[in-house]
Amino acid sequence: MEADILFHFAGLDAPSGRLAVSDFAKVLDASWHNAYDFGVKAAGIASDTAAKMSSKGQGLLYGVLESAHHFALGSLAGAFGAFMVYPIDLVKTRMQNQRSQRVGEMLYKNSLDCARKVVKNEGFLGLYSGVLPQLVGVAPEKAIKLTVNDLVRGRYSDPKTGAIWLPHEILAGGSAGACQVIFTNPLEIVKIRLQVQGEIAKTTDTPRRSAMWIVRNLGLVGLYKGANACLLRDVPFSVIYFPTYNHLKRDYFGESPNKKLGIVQLLTAGAIAGMPAAYLTTPCDVVKTRLQVEARKGEQTYKGLVDCAKTIYRQEGFRAFFKGGPARILRSSPQFGFTLAGYEVLQNLLPLPGSEHANDPRGHAEPAVGLAEARAPLPFIRSRNALKVILDLDESSGKPKMPKGQSWVGIPGFGGRSGGAAVAA
Incomplete structure (x- = not known):
């Protein structure tokens, strides 16, 4: 009887996650009903009606809280992902801003040479030039995305x-990419100028500028310089990235309502999805960098998006549009892997009270731990564990009375016994 009750309650799908009087009434034997049965049912109906009315009244407020919850988790996950790959982003920016093709004037031969020279001339912390504005700005950027x-x-x-x-x-992906440009463009222009100023700080008297100085100098309009190129990069990136990520999870790794993926599988799906998205949008990123970086004395300036693209092609050739492409893959691929994996882990660790993650066990799998993935539905696991506890406390729990001359052998899988039926003594 106890096991039946546990299985019954574990399989309930009440949106509120609470048990009403009517839920208990369903497990009672019909012979126990009495004159108060009508009153019990009426009370249960009234309780359910009140719960539904309260739910409708709180729908708008809950929607606002849900959006705020998504925003907060996205901010934490975005900052984590950006910090992990920031040195690669700095190398990518400097490679894209390198304009001369004459060997005597080239600062960096490739991405590895760039990283070595940054560490040699500016120290290890030079790889994190401008990281603080990046962390502040990337939180709302990734969150809104x-x-x-x-x-x-x-x-x-x-x-x-x-x-x-x-x-x-x-x-969905395109909308996310378009909305993030509101935060992305000011963040990118400040970050890029902080990242490249270290190149000439050692050889000239040019003072280092702070993020606030750059913001005040540019003004509101200046912070959105190159926004069209930023939009041209971020919308295609998200259009490629999000569908690819979700299809990899579902079609390749087999994610389903009854199978949740482990952290390594989420990271792998995010990293693979980021590769084509990052590389195919590199030309737009190169144009954006050239428009937003502060041109030095004697360097080429650009009138706009089209003029920048034409000038790069005319002076440096088609390959110039893919400068920093490998570094961009090495940055974007793991960054979004870390971000999305962190976002999904935080959703499971910090669910919004009353949300599907917190209240409704239907279709949810046992939480994945480490490298392992979870397959069994939570209601089944909880019911199974409860049944084990009951049988450990009382082996006779739920056993029917047997006719004389027969005895109960046991249930397979419990108590080390084999068999599962009554046998003659």
């Missing part, structure tokens, strides 16, 4: 299966 993608996908996803039509996936 992940939040918009989640909201648009949730709007068009099937509520039962989670399936979504590919054009809607593309729409």
Whole structure:
């Protein structure tokens, strides 16, 4: 009887996550019903009605709290991912800003040479020049990107299966990329100018500028210089990245309502998805860098997006559009892997009270730990463990009375016994 009750309650799908009087009434034997049965049912109906009305009234507030929760988790995950790969981002920026093709004037031969010279001339901390503004700015940038993608996908996803039509996936990714430019462009222009100023600080009297000096000098309009190139880079990136990431999780790694992926699998899916997204958008990133960096004395200046692209092609050739491409792959691929893996881990560790992650066990798998993935649904696991506890305390729990001359052998898998039926003595 106890096991039946536990299995019954574990399989309930009440949105509130609470047990009402009517839930207990369902497990009672019909012979126990009495004159108060009608009153019990009426109380249960009234309780359920009140819960539904309260739920409707709090719907708007809960939606705001849910968005704020997504935003906070996305901020933490974005800052973590950006910090992990920031040295690669600095190398990428300096390679893209290197304009001369004459050997005598080239600062860096390749990305590895660039990293070595930065450490040699500026110290190890030189690889983190401008990291603080990056961490401050990347939090809202990644948060709005992940939040918009989640909201648009949730709007068009099937509520039962989670399936979504590919054009809607593309729409979700593109919307996320477009919205993030509000934060991305000011962040990028400040970060780029901080990253390249170390190149000439050792050989000239040019003083190092702080992030606040750059912001005040540029002004509000100046902070959005090159925004069209930034938009041209971020929208295609997200259109490629998010659908690829979700299809890798579902189709390659086999994620389903009853199988949650481990951290390594999430990182791998994010890293693989970031490779084509990063490399194919490198030309737009090169143009954006050239527009946003402060031109030094004697360097080429550009009138706009089209003029910049034409000038680079005319003076440096087509290969110049892929400068820093390998570094961009090495940066973007693990960065978004770290970000998305961190975001999903934080969603599981810090669920919003009352959300699906916190209250509803349907379709949720046992939490994955480390490298392992979880396959069994939580209701089954909880019920199984509860049954084991009951049988450990009382082996006779739930056993029917046997006719004379027969005895109960046991249930397979419990108490070390084999068999599962009554046998003659």
